[in-house]
Amino acid sequence: MSKSLAIKWIVIIVILLGSLALIYPNYRWYSKPNAEREKLESLGERPQRILNLGLDLRGGSSLLLELDVSKLSDREPLNEAMARAIEIIRNRIDQYGVGETSITRQGEKWILVQLPGVANPAAAEALIGKTAMLEFHIVKNDTSAAEEAITKLESMEEPFDQDGALKPEIAKLLPEGYTIFRTKDGGYNVVDKTAKVTGADLDDAHLTMYGENGYPEVAFSFNAEGAKKFGQLTASNIGKQLAIVLDNTIQSAPVVQSRITKEGRISGTFTLDEARQLTIVLKAGALPAPVRIIEKRTIGPTLGEDSIKSGLSASLYALLAILLFMIIYYKWAGFIADTALVLNLVLLMAVMSYFSATLTVPGIAGIILSLAMAIDANVLIIERMREEKLLGKPIATIIQLGYDKAWSAIFDSNITTIIVGCCLLQFGTGPVKGFAVTLIIGLTVSLFTAVFVTRAMYELILTSNPKEISL
Amino acid sequence: MMTFFPKTNIDFLKYRKVYFTISALIFVLGIYLFATKGLNMGVDFTGGTMVQVKFEQSVDMAKVREALTQTGSESELQSYGDNTYAVREKGAEGNIDEVQARVEKALDTLNVPYVVQQTNFVGPSVGQDMTERAVWAIILSLVFIIIYVAFRFSNILWGTSGVIALFHDLFVMAVAFAITQREIDLVVVAAFLTVAGFSINDTIVIFDRIRENMRLHPRASLGELINLSINETLSRTVITSITVVGSLFILYFFGGEALNSFSFAMLVGCICGFYTTVALTTPLVYVWSHGGESRENVSAAPVRKAVEAPKTEKADKPAPVQTAASSKKSVRKSRRNRR
Numbered sequence: 009m010s011k012s013l014a015i016k017w018i019v020i021i022v023i024l025l026g027s028l029a030l031i032y033p034n035y036r037w038y039s040k041p042n043a044e045r046e047k048l049e050s051l052g053e054r055p056q057r058i059l060n061l062g063l064d065l066r067g068g069s070s071l072l073l074e075l076d077v078s079k080l081s082d083r084e085p086l087n088e089a090m091a092r093a094i095e096i097i098r099n100r101i102d103q104y105g106v107g108e109t110s111i112t113r114q115g116e117k118w119i120l121v122q123l124p125g126v127a128n129p130a131a132a133e134a135l136i137g138k139t140a141m142l143e144f145h146i147v148k149n150d151t152s153a154a155e156e157a158i159t160k161l162e163s164m165e166e167p168f169d170q171d172g173a174l175k176p177e178i179a180k181l182l183p184e185g186y187t188i189f190r191t192k193d194g195g196y197n198v199v200d201k202t203a204k205v206t207g208a209d210l211d212d213a214h215l216t217m218y219g220e221n222g223y224p225e226v227a228f229s230f231n232a233e234g235a236k237k238f239g240q241l242t243a244s245n246i247g248k249q250l251a252i253v254l255d256n257t258i259q260s261a262p263v264v265q266s267r268i269t270k271e272g273r274i275s276g277t278f279t280l281d282e283a284r285q286l287t288i289v290l291k292a293g294a295l296p297a298p299v300r301i302i303e304k305r306t307i308g309p310t311l312g313e314d315s316i317k318s319g320l321s322a323s324l325y326a327l328l329a330i331l332l333f334m335i336i337y338y339k340w341a342g343f344i345a346d347t348a349l350v351l352n353l354v355l356l357m358a359v360m361s362y363f364s365a366t367l368t369v370p371g372i373a374g375i376i377l378s379l380a381m382a383i384d385a386n387v388l389i390i391e392r393m394r395e396e397k398l399l400g401k402p403i404a405t406i407i408q409l410g411y412d413k414a415w416s417a418i419f420d421s422n423i424t425t426i427i428v429g430c431c432l433l434q435f436g437t438g439p440v441k442g443f444a445v446t447l448i449i450g451l452t453v454s455l456f457t458a459v460f461v462t463r464a465m466y467e468l469i470l471t472s473n474p475k476e477i478s479l
Numbered sequence: 480m481m482t483f484f485p486k487t488n489i490d491f492l493k494y495r496k497v498y499f500t501i502s503a504l505i506f507v508l509g510i511y512l513f514a515t516k517g518l519n520m521g522v523d524f525t526g527g528t529m530v531q532v533k534f535e536q537s538v539d540m541a542k543v544r545e546a547l548t549q550t551g552s553e554s555e556l557q558s559y560g561d562n563t564y565a566v567r568e569k570g571a572e573g574n575i576d577e578v579q580a581r582v583e584k585a586l587d588t589l590n591v592p593y594v595v596q597q598t599n600f601v602g603p604s605v606g607q608d609m610t611e612r613a614v615w616a617i618i619l620s621l622v623f624i625i626i627y628v629a630f631r632f633s634n635i636l637w638g639t640s641g642v643i644a645l646f647h648d649l650f651v652m653a654v655a656f657a658i659t660q661r662e663i664d665l666v667v668v669a670a671f672l673t674v675a676g677f678s679i680n681d682t683i684v685i686f687d688r689i690r691e692n693m694r695l696h697p698r699a700s701l702g703e704l705i706n707l708s709i710n711e712t713l714s715r716t717v718i719t720s721i722t723v724v725g726s727l728f729i730l731y732f733f734g735g736e737a738l739n740s741f742s743f744a745m746l747v748g749c750i751c752g753f754y755t756t757v758a759l760t761t762p763l764v765y766v767w768s769h770g771g772e773s774r775e776n777v778s779a780a781p782v783r784k785a786v787e788a789p790k791t792e793k794a795d796k797p798a799p800v801q802t803a804a805s806s807k808k809s810v811r812k813s814r815r816n817r818r
Binding site for chain 2: 072074115130301302303304305306307308310311314317318319321322323325326327329330333334336337338339369370372373374376377380381383384387388391394395413416417420421423424425427428431432434435436437439440443447
């Protein structure tokens with residue numbers, strides 16, 4: 009064996025062993041029963057570098073949230089607000105405890121939250137979707153204009169528009185600087201438009217199981233700045249009602265008895281679950297602006313499992329059929345091509361595991377395309393060899409020319425397809441991206457296996473000086 | 480040696496008018512279908528709500544439909560087989576929980592146990608964004624293909640022909656979806672992209688062969704070169720198509736519902752792709768290179784021009800394209816001939 013051939017084989021064997029080592033954790037992880045995996049996942053003990061299954065394959069739900077940019081504070085740039093919103097949502101979910109969740113920014117003002125295998129997406133959704141805008145407003149029901157507005161409201165159907173803003177025809181009835189909020193029991197209160205103190209001034213929040221009326225309550229404490237502001241607000245409004253407004257609804261409006269600086273309570277007719285959620289969201293902080301769910305996909309675990317099973321077994325049959333066909337049609341050359349194809353699959357899995365890539369249905373499509381192109385590369389090479397063989401050339405020349413002549417077509421077609429993959433990666437969203445990622449990895453790997461590895465195999469065979477290789 | 484195609488010598492260009500007519504007819508049919516039936520765009524693009532349920536026993540589709548009409552809202556019902564149905568409300572601004580509750584209430588009246596397998600709610604702005612991004616990704620890809628192929632084959636006509644062939648494949652797929660009224664969702668878009676990949680691959684293989692034959696046979700007419708190249712690569716085209724189409728059939732019949740529309744789209748695209756490769760791409764190059772005249776023997780000028788291709792390419796070649804000694808010699812020879 010020549011030195012260069014020996015080096016080639018060392019490279020191939022090292023890559024193969026490395027790939028198998030990368031794939032092994034996958035095998036260990038996915039051979040565990042479902043329940044055990046879920047348990048380990050919630051403990052955060054999922055191995056790092058393994059393949060993830062997309063929601064379409066394992067079941068779960070994904071939510072796409074849109075941040076209402078029009079309600080952002082002028083002082084906060086969009087990028088900061090988005091980063092903060094993502095951080096806050098992550099805190100909320102972590103405290104609630106729902107396994108492996110991915111929260112990513114998508115586009116300008118969208119946030120994608122993926123909750124794999126969550127049994128109760130509604131609870132998670134309620135948690136994420138709450139703006140948790142806590143505000144304290146002084147109630148101003150006592151003016152005649154306010155009373156007039158409220159009587160008018162009670163005869164109307166819906167004074168707020170879809171986004172929860174007051175409709176203009178109502179707003180113009182009110183004196184300057186006033187607004188209206190709905191109370192929890194369905195009534196209305198006129199209040200000071202500007203909130204002097206907000207949830208941003210909070211330091212901590214905790215749940216009180218049995219409050220004044222037997223309902224759970226949420227107790228909170230202010231930070232230094234908040235305490236100062238709240239002290240001023242309460243001191244100058246003793247005897248008046250103070251509305252505690254959460255997400256545009258008045259939770260309660262107690263009368264201010266004395267100056268309060270440090271702590272407060274939100275009481276109302278909360279259920280235990282509601283109070284628990286409220287505590288979490290207050291602790292994690294308010295979102296910079298309200299979010300709206302603009303896309304929601306839920307895939308039941310049974311569908312995911314079914315589609316994995318039938319999809320995997322069919323793909324396996326298809327692969328076997330291809331392997332068999334290649335051996336029957338191209339004999340030894342077909343066998344070599346098959347070996348390269350299997351190696352291609354192994355390397356692809358290894359690379360995807362290394363990057364903890366997520367496998368989805370479109371991702372499988374990308375793999376299929378890359379495998380087909382790997383087969384095609386070998387068909388091109390073998391057909392070229394056959395042409396040379398018909399011309400009666402010696403075996404070493406046949407192999408040399410087969411590779412040399414097929415190379416430009418293989419190179420060009422792979423590069424063109426990789427270019428397409430890059431465009432899709434740049435512009436595509438979730439599923440299209442999944443396709444592009446597996447396609448690009450697959451094609452890169454296939455340039456190595458379908459050309460470099462197969463050639464090394466032929467050269468190894470040539471060292472024994474065969475008269476002929478069956479093509 | 481086992482071969483399906485020993486050595487063929489078919490005059491593929493001879494029937495180019497037939498191919499062009501067939502493609503033109505498909506084009507007209509497609510436009511007619513798009514205008515009358517339209518494409519069944521999924522909620523991924525239109526926005527709306529989809530609820531997919533599976534009954535535990537077989538239920539008559541008409542009964543399911545009847546139950547749904549009681550909801551009073553406009554919904555579409557689609558059967559996926561295996562007692563699985565999808566209910567869609569397209570473009571609805573409503574809330575998924577409301578729609579789902581409404582659908583479940585209606586289905587409860589059938590008194591057949593079922594499970595909700597999948598629910599999708601896509602807001603209109605998301606659907607629009609998805610469509611825009613998909614369109615941009617495709618346009619950008621096509622432009623880059625034209626640029627790359629023009630660069631590698633030193634002729635913009637070739638890249639353009641390749642892109643037209645690609646469009647042709649995608650168009651036929653869209654027609655198939657218009658006829659069957661299958662829903663186009665994101666998975667189907669992935670299939671479209673895959674077929675686009677195949678289509679370019681096929682085109683490049685033939686172009687590559689023409690490029691090589693130009694060097695080997697500098698005196699041959701473009702028509703002869705094209706026919707020779709298609710014949711020489713025919714075996715490869717057939718074998719590759721067999722492996723791909725064969726495995727797609729397996730995926731189509733046994734791949735389960737998640738892969739069904741994907742494999743259907745791929746099957747249509749790949750079968751059509753085979754036809755396009757042989758009958759459309761290179762005849763287009765031929766016709767365009769000659770201004771559409773059907774000359775048996777093309778005058779030397781265009782061939783010469785084409786033969787020059789490898790020379791200009793050598794200067795800015797990014798990769799070892801031609802290493803074979805024989806072809807290098809032929810390039811040199813052809814240059815000498817021109818002098």
